[in-house]
Amino acid sequence: MDHDADVIVVGTGNAGFCAAHAAAERGARVLMLEKGPTSAIGGNTYFTAGAIRTTYRGIDELADLVDGDDERLPYTDIDPYGPADFAADMRRVTLGRCDPTLTDTMVHGIADTLRWLHGLGVRFRLQYERQAYEVDGRHRFWGGLPLATVDGGKGLVAQHLLAARRAGVRIRCDTAVDRVLRDSDGRVTGVGAGADEFRAGAVVLAAGGFQANKLLRAQYLGPNWDLAKVRGTPHNTGGVLMAALDAGAQPAGHWSGCHAVAWDANAPQTGDFELTNRHTKQSYPLSIVVNTAGKRFIDEGAEIRNYTYAKYGAEILRQPGAQAFQLFDAKTAPLLREAEYEAPGVSRFEADSIAELAELAGIEPAGLVDTVNEYNAATRPGAFNPSIKDGLGTAGLNPPKSNWAQPLDEPPYLAFAVTCGITFTFGGLKIDTAGRVIDDADEAITGLFAAGEMAGGLFFHNYPGGSGLSAGAVFGRRAGVEAADLVSAHTYAH
Ligand SMILES: Cc1cc2nc3c(=O)[nH]c(=O)nc-3n(C[C@H](O)[C@H](O)[C@H](O)COP(=O)(O)OP(=O)(O)OC[C@H]3O[C@@H](n4cnc5c(N)ncnc54)[C@H](O)[C@@H]3O)c2cc1C
Numbered sequence: 001m002d003h004d005a006d007v008i009v010v011g012t013g014n015a016g017f018c019a020a021h022a023a024a025e026r027g028a029r030v031l032m033l034e035k036g037p038t039s040a041i042g043g044n045t046y047f048t049a050g051a052i053r054t055t056y057r058g059i060d061e062l063a064d065l066v067d068g069d070d071e072r073l074p075y076t077d078i079d080p081y082g083p084a085d086f087a088a089d090m091r092r093v094t095l096g097r098c099d100p101t102l103t104d105t106m107v108h109g110i111a112d113t114l115r116w117l118h119g120l121g122v123r124f125r126l127q128y129e130r131q132a133y134e135v136d137g138r139h140r141f142w143g144g145l146p147l148a149t150v151d152g153g154k155g156l157v158a159q160h161l162l163a164a165r166r167a168g169v170r171i172r173c174d175t176a177v178d179r180v181l182r183d184s185d186g187r188v189t190g191v192g193a194g195a196d197e198f199r200a201g202a203v204v205l206a207a208g209g210f211q212a213n214k215l216l217r218a219q220y221l222g223p224n225w226d227l228a229k230v231r232g233t234p235h236n237t238g239g240v241l242m243a244a245l246d247a248g249a250q251p252a253g254h255w256s257g258c259h260a261v262a263w264d265a266n267a268p269q270t271g272d273f274e275l276t277n278r279h280t281k282q283s284y285p286l287s288i289v290v291n292t293a294g295k296r297f298i299d300e301g302a303e304i305r306n307y308t309y310a311k312y313g314a315e316i317l318r319q320p321g322a323q324a325f326q327l328f329d330a331k332t333a334p335l336l337r338e339a340e341y342e343a344p345g346v347s348r349f350e351a352d353s354i355a356e357l358a359e360l361a362g363i364e365p366a367g368l369v370d371t372v373n374e375y376n377a378a379t380r381p382g383a384f385n386p387s388i389k390d391g392l393g394t395a396g397l398n399p400p401k402s403n404w405a406q407p408l409d410e411p412p413y414l415a416f417a418v419t420c421g422i423t424f425t426f427g428g429l430k431i432d433t434a435g436r437v438i439d440d441a442d443e444a445i446t447g448l449f450a451a452g453e454m455a456g457g458l459f460f461h462n463y464p465g466g467s468g469l470s471a472g473a474v475f476g477r478r479a480g481v482e483a484a485d486l487v488s489a490h491t492y493a494h
Pocket of ligand 1: 010011012013014015016033034040041043044045046047048049051052053175176177206207208231232233235236237238239240277423424452454467468469470472
């Protein structure tokens, strides 16, 4: 394969594909370099549920984007969610640390970017089964995340690939980029991968974080993070991130922070190409969560799930054996997300008493019985409504359960064993709103761009569900446009 291109994109995830489409649309010859084999094209993006956070004035705006006519649509309630709402969620969950200009770019750019992707063939749907509850005959969405791609991450990658092929984008797999090449003026001229060198007028780095690298996890995230399971691709080991830092890029974002969730204890060490996201266990706001001693350690109902799930993986990692259990009873079992709680090989236990459930699951029985008795005594009467923060909180319990706190008292009882599953790391490269990589002197490195997990500055401590794909799409597209324009300004000799 020809080693030269106008624009090289490193990584074939959502951010990389968005950069490639945008650059190709502007006439650039694009070459994508991928570390994994052909089967690993798509990176972490392949493993996602395809949930994308976007902004909308109302349901009609979304109806224009989604496939087909869903018969539930007339009975569906979706509150408007504008850029100001998205920005407020970003500020709230990141404890005010998200970069304001990057955040502004993402929240104002995402709706148009999804329309652009739709035009390129990316298909969307409303995710009733994951983000809505049926209450009084109406399907009520909660948490600003109604939209997902058809067939999740697998569908998104398949649709990206089709669009890339149509545009003549070349993809070279089994190519682990390990260095960024710069000329004597500091301008980026390409990348290296072992003995190979690839030349281009601009390079977009979209090779993910370092979540699949145990050593870097222990080094940057801290003790025991080497024990977490990796939810997605085994290839995001931080090699390109480190190469970019070596080449002079400035680090940005939360280098000791990451996105990590409750993940099935039986899941493999790295992503499962067949079950992908089905190992996740996200109905915990309806449960109580305990450790092996039978003790609760989080407020399961602190917030709508989309605003707590990404930080609760770290809380599970802190428990003995990095293990926890989500407990449900006959009242809440029908509300569980089917794809997750009925996945093949799920670590599920069922019993008619709490003590028996503890024995089966490997929880300390006396501890669990005490916890459940104490919890049940702290619940209060009131109307349970899973589609809103219903205020049905416990009284006098530590930690409290602030919403959806119904007594756990109707057998059969269910326990699901979970551990910490790391999704992606928050530390990355400093970029500007055009996706240009910034160096240690706060200057843009000519010809170098970054997007997706590789770009730092948006996420700290926590994350609003569905924002990873949004960030990758907005900044990938911008980086692709800028990279192509930079090259066309200089050459386009072909
Ligand atoms: C199970 C799971 C579920 C998720 N669900 C969602 C969701 O529903 N919504 C959401 O917004 N986010 C979700 N996420 C997060 C989401 O995956 C990421 O935010 C997003 O996909 C990142 O896209 P990206 O292009 O930056 O990285 P990736 O998609 O990971 O792409 C990076 C690519 O770079 C390649 N690469 C790595 N190193 C090199 C190298 N040295 N040389 C060349 N190539 C290299 C990798 O192989 C990979 O293909 C989920 C993640 C997981 C794991």
